[in-house]
Amino acid sequence: MTRVQLSRRHFVASSAAALGGFSLGFHVPFHAKAAADAAPAGIPEINAWVVIHPDETVVVRVARSEMGQGTLTGLAQLVAEELECDWGNVTTEYPTPGQNIARDRVWGSFSTGGSRGIRDSHDYVRRGGAVAREMLIAAAAAEWGVPAAECQVDKGVISHPGSGRTTTYGKVAQAATTMSPPAEVQLKDPKDWKIAGQPLPRLDTRDKLTGKQVYGADLVMPSMVNAAIKACPYFGGRIASFDAQAVTGMPGVQRVIQVDDTAVAVVAATWWQARTALDALPITWDEGPNRDVSSASIQVMLEEGLDAPDAFIGTEAGDARAALAGATRTVSAVYAFPYQNHATMEPMNATAVWTPERCEVWVPTQNGESSLAVAAEAAELPVGQCEVHKIHLGGGFGRRGNFQDYVRQVVRIARELPGTPVKLLWTREEDMLHGAYHPTTRCKLTASLGPDGQVDALHMRISGQSILASVRPEGMVGGKDPVVFQGLTADNPEGSFGYTVPNLLIDHAMRNPPVPPGFWRGVNLNQNAIYVECFIDELAHAAGIEPLAFRRRLMANHPRHLAVLEAAANGIGWSEPPPAGRHRGLAQIMGFGSYVAAAAEVSVTGGQLRIHRIVAATDPGHVVNPAQVERQVEGSFVYGLSAALFGECTVSGGRMEQENFDSYQVMLMDSMPAVETIIMPSGGFWGGVGEPTIAVAAPAVLNAIFAATGKRIRTLPLKNHDLA
Amino acid sequence: MVRLTINGATRDVDVDPETPLLWVLREQLGMTGTKYGCGVALCGACTVHVDGVATRSCVLPVSALTPEQAIVTIEGLSPDGSHPVQQAWLELDVPQCGYCQPGMIMAAAGLLAGNPNPTDDDISAEITNICRCGTYNRVRAAIKLAAADSDATQNG
Ligand code: FES
Ligand code: FES
Numbered sequence: 001m002t003r004v005q006l007s008r009r010h011f012v013a014s015s016a017a018a019l020g021g022f023s024l025g026f027h028v029p030f031h032a033k034a035a036a037d038a039a040p041a042g043i044p045e046i047n048a049w050v051v052i053h054p055d056e057t058v059v060v061r062v063a064r065s066e067m068g069q070g071t072l073t074g075l076a077q078l079v080a081e082e083l084e085c086d087w088g089n090v091t092t093e094y095p096t097p098g099q100n101i102a103r104d105r106v107w108g109s110f111s112t113g114g115s116r117g118i119r120d121s122h123d124y125v126r127r128g129g130a131v132a133r134e135m136l137i138a139a140a141a142a143e144w145g146v147p148a149a150e151c152q153v154d155k156g157v158i159s160h161p162g163s164g165r166t167t168t169y170g171k172v173a174q175a176a177t178t179m180s181p182p183a184e185v186q187l188k189d190p191k192d193w194k195i196a197g198q199p200l201p202r203l204d205t206r207d208k209l210t211g212k213q214v215y216g217a218d219l220v221m222p223s224m225v226n227a228a229i230k231a232c233p234y235f236g237g238r239i240a241s242f243d244a245q246a247v248t249g250m251p252g253v254q255r256v257i258q259v260d261d262t263a264v265a266v267v268a269a270t271w272w273q274a275r276t277a278l279d280a281l282p283i284t285w286d287e288g289p290n291r292d293v294s295s296a297s298i299q300v301m302l303e304e305g306l307d308a309p310d311a312f313i314g315t316e317a318g319d320a321r322a323a324l325a326g327a328t329r330t331v332s333a334v335y336a337f338p339y340q341n342h343a344t345m346e347p348m349n350a351t352a353v354w355t356p357e358r359c360e361v362w363v364p365t366q367n368g369e370s371s372l373a374v375a376a377e378a379a380e381l382p383v384g385q386c387e388v389h390k391i392h393l394g395g396g397f398g399r400r401g402n403f404q405d406y407v408r409q410v411v412r413i414a415r416e417l418p419g420t421p422v423k424l425l426w427t428r429e430e431d432m433l434h435g436a437y438h439p440t441t442r443c444k445l446t447a448s449l450g451p452d453g454q455v456d457a458l459h460m461r462i463s464g465q466s467i468l469a470s471v472r473p474e475g476m477v478g479g480k481d482p483v484v485f486q487g488l489t490a491d492n493p494e495g496s497f498g499y500t501v502p503n504l505l506i507d508h509a510m511r512n513p514p515v516p517p518g519f520w521r522g523v524n525l526n527q528n529a530i531y532v533e534c535f536i537d538e539l540a541h542a543a544g545i546e547p548l549a550f551r552r553r554l555m556a557n558h559p560r561h562l563a564v565l566e567a568a569a570n571g572i573g574w575s576e577p578p579p580a581g582r583h584r585g586l587a588q589i590m591g592f593g594s595y596v597a598a599a600a601e602v603s604v605t606g607g608q609l610r611i612h613r614i615v616a617a618t619d620p621g622h623v624v625n626p627a628q629v630e631r632q633v634e635g636s637f638v639y640g641l642s643a644a645l646f647g648e649c650t651v652s653g654g655r656m657e658q659e660n661f662d663s664y665q666v667m668l669m670d671s672m673p674a675v676e677t678i679i680m681p682s683g684g685f686w687g688g689v690g691e692p693t694i695a696v697a698a699p700a701v702l703n704a705i706f707a708a709t710g711k712r713i714r715t716l717p718l719k720n721h722d723l724a
Numbered sequence: 725m726v727r728l729t730i731n732g733a734t735r736d737v738d739v740d741p742e743t744p745l746l747w748v749l750r751e752q753l754g755m756t757g758t759k760y761g762c763g764v765a766l767c768g769a770c771t772v773h774v775d776g777v778a779t780r781s782c783v784l785p786v787s788a789l790t791p792e793q794a795i796v797t798i799e800g801l802s803p804d805g806s807h808p809v810q811q812a813w814l815e816l817d818v819p820q821c822g823y824c825q826p827g828m829i830m831a832a833a834g835l836l837a838g839n840p841n842p843t844d845d846d847i848s849a850e851i852t853n854i855c856r857c858g859t860y861n862r863v864r865a866a867i868k869l870a871a872a873d874s875d876a877t878q879n880g
Contacts, residue, residue: 068821068857201817208822209810211757211798218756272747345761345823345856394823428762638858661766670848672860
């Protein structure tokens with residue numbers, strides 16, 4: 001192979017050319033310092049959020065990552081709303097993490113997870129739009145010599161009614177850059193929104209229909225080489241040895257490179273050659289200390305925690321233990337939720353070029369700043385000498401946020417090939433074996449049940465894995481992982497428990513198997529909703545009370561929780577009997593700041609489950625794009641129901657058993673129910689929409705299955721159960 | 725050297741003939757619209773048409789193809805995104821992350837070519853592509869819309 005040493009400037013320019021219309025980040029000058037000064041030469045940057053071209057094109061800068069959830073469109077709507085520009089002129093671009101650092105983090109957080117894209121940044125992005133608008137108006141007013149207060153703006157056209165003069169944003173943009181930003185701006189009342197709040201089509205659809213959209217896996221750069229990798233599949237294991245000689249003569253193969261002490265990569269001219277050689281490469285693994293860990297051993301570990309004396313308390317009222325000890329009637333059940341893989345359709349990948357002075361990475365990432373930090377560490381260079389260019393993600397779901405293992409790997413490989421761009425793409429098998437898995441937990445619930453169905457006491461003991469303990473220990477509070485209690489804490493704006501039980505104890509026996517856990521779309525709300533909502537259904541059945549009426553009695557103090565539940569129930573026609581052969585179930589929870597509920601209608605014929613319909617109600621406070629909210633709700637059900645029906649990663653011999661979609665089945669079109677989405681924003685707060693509704697799909701379906709069959713499914717996935 | 729007919733053009737490719745069509749498209753020919761998702765014919769991200777039939781290209785070595793066979797990829801489905809399936813997809817704003825969508829569109833176009841008015845059951849049976857973002861209901865609606873639009877075109 002000829003390895004061309006590109007000059008840096010040439011490298012950036014030719015990469016942009018190679019990528020055709022893909023402009024994000026590539027027009028940025030190489031040095032962060034220069035980038036800090038301005039937008040592309042000659043194009044006026046009004047402020048960090050808004051760039052306006054002379055042809056009236058409005059470029060809105062978006063710091064959060066687009067991974068399918070529509071945040072790019074939603075955030076642009078919020079900026080455009082305050083900017084008062086013509087929506088038809090709006091395009092978007094990502095600033096880079098390096099620019100963010102160089103400009104004192106003017107764009108705030110790049111982190112895209114926890115359904116936070118809109119709800120955490122709506123205020124400052126709207127302010128960004130409003131400030132830019134005022135500066136543009138001020139520029140026109142100064143040119144005309146009239147008070148700015150006498151000017152108006154509509155769709156990017158500024159006018160001064162007194163004199164009849166008009167101009168446009170494109171014409172005054174250059175002058176506006178010299179105006180001082182107003183100290184105060186008044187944000188619009190959402191009632192007056194014209195662009196935000198509308199069901200606008202996404203800005204990024206067209207290229208996704210023709211194959212033009214460039215994902216990380218698609219990047220091509222001049223003189224780029226391709227890498228395929230295998231990391232030790234045994235948790236805590238490492239490489240014992242590999243025989244590079246065995247593959248050195250294979251077509252296209254250039255290098256066999258050990259990456260840290262855990263992985264080995266083959267670098268070749270094409271990825272197919274790299275992968276073919278990697279499959280032929282003899283590798284011996286040192287299986288490490290977890291050879292005896294299996295799903296069965298993890299189950300034993302978690303079951304012990306269900307009755308262990310010590311546990312972290314998440315929510316407590318009254319004295320649940322005493323009340324249960326004295327109760328005349330108690331009901332108890334144990335539930336379990338298995339490991340899940342994110343299984344984004346685009347496998348993990350990243351592209352890097354490294355020189356002794358500089359490292360650049362192109363990566364689909366949910367957190368460009370994490371990518372940058374990991375790149376700098378792996379490059380052994382100061383952060384200021386590194387840069388990350390974000391690329392649209394072929395799915396994220398939490399896998400591409402905190403975990404930047406692929407960035408570390410590609411930079412370590414690129415270090416061995418200075419000046420040569422290296423693209424690392426994981427196989428699906430690698431992706432399945434090296435997940436950041438949805439943690440496994442079990443839950444024992446015990447409640448007292450009074451003669452009229454009152455629930456005087458409830459103890460909910462969760463036993464199992466903490467995500468924070470492994471991923472973000474600085475988020476732990478006195479050894480406790482607060483995220484374990486998602487949707488179960490009293491008075492938490494992020495997700496409060498929707499039932500009033502006078503004697504309530506929800507606690508967590510932390511049991512951490514040696515399997516790397518991660519944030520998986522919906523996180524702990526997924527299983528917590530199943531535990532609570534299926535158990536409430538069990539209590540209703542035990543009390544002989546219809547499940548909606550039973551819940552109402554416990555929800556008098558939780559009107560917003562109840563409102564979405566009633567809406568979902570109404571939507572499915574709860575007060576009328578279902579069509580013959582069909583059966584219904586309900587669920588509600590609060591999470592990621594939003595109130596959500598679902599009502600499912602199923603039939604079970606000869607053991608065959610069919611989910612016919614789900615009606616979902618969601619109250620996220622405010623809605624920026626109802627069309628995108630609908631898509632998120634539908635999509636969330638696929639994710640949640642995939643897990644409930646099929647999803648399960650099992651451990652044997654200290655490693656995952658599933659390596660592809662044959663053994664890790666996911667939901668296909670044939671199991672998809674009709675989804676009706678009710679969006680009922682009640683105002684006064686901002687909740688997320690990408691995740692919360694996932695959690696209610698499974699319990700609503702499980703409760704409907706009980707109604708259909710009398711079978712209580714307490715361990716998932718459903719494929720392991722006989723419904724006949 | 726392998727000779728292939730792709731999107732109407734003859735392409736001579738210097739490649740190991742055992743290389744799957746997917747990787748020849750992506751790496752030798754620079755046509756990256758066709759995606760890699762699983763490599764073992766389970767997800768449909770790599771779907772192309774071979775003589776009009778939706779085919780998973782990740783398990784199809786180019787040695788199994790003849791120069792006479794017409795291969796169509798997402799880049800060649802229409803010159804400008806105007807195929808009725810692409811139009812229906814645009815109208816219903818189907819994609820989320822979009823990674824599975826070229827394969828979905830090719831599978832849908834293949835289905836409609838052989839079955840212009842598919843029933844729900846036909847769609848469920850024929851479209852077995854994986855979408856992790858969960859676009860299934862909009863994919864179904866867009867297939868029906870494309871079918872209705874083609875009907876209208878043919879009748880009109
Ligand atoms: S990549 Fe071919 S079917 Fe998945
Ligand atoms: S749109 Fe993301 S996988 Fe289908």
